[in-house]
Amino acid sequence: MTIPTSELRKNRQDLIGQLAALDGKILRGSLIESYKKCGKPGCKCATGRGHGPKHSMTVNFPKRKPENDYIPLEYVAQIKEYVSNYQRLKEILEQICMINREILKRREEL
Template sequence: MPALDSLLRGSLIERYKRCGKPGCKCADGPGHGPKYYLSVSFPGSRPQMDYVPQTNQPDVAHRIENYHQVRQVIEEICEINRELLRRREAF
């Protein structure tokens, strides 16, 4: 299981933006970028977005993947404990 200090909850979003300057190469292409943002949702509020520098993108993606791995392990443990409860076995 990954170390707890290497976890990050959220989604990594890749965006391209057009600057609006006439004659800029972005007017005919996908835009300037990619630019990366970490999006984290909280109950009852809008998702919060934090800019992720391109050099940090691989590390952020890895930490998000670590979070998903830990979450999957926790779900598996809970399912085992639930089954033990159903069987009325010690857990």
């Protein structure tokens, strides 16, 4: 069953509203949690996961070295939200593009 163009346009507007709701709280990259072993004899880290967690953020760029930044513990929850919002942003943009392609295939005004 074909979705009416009017409904596609309404869905697109709903998606645009979701973009606005992100309120710029977006950040591209990966948040990494790590544990380190210090190497001191007898330290508890020798038999466990290690000291930590420590958090860092990595962002890869085309034709450039990745950038890594230490993330203080008090910012980790916020960074997780922003990175998650970035993934959501990409999903929303793809959905908008799919709707626009469908309208274009129908030879109707975008």
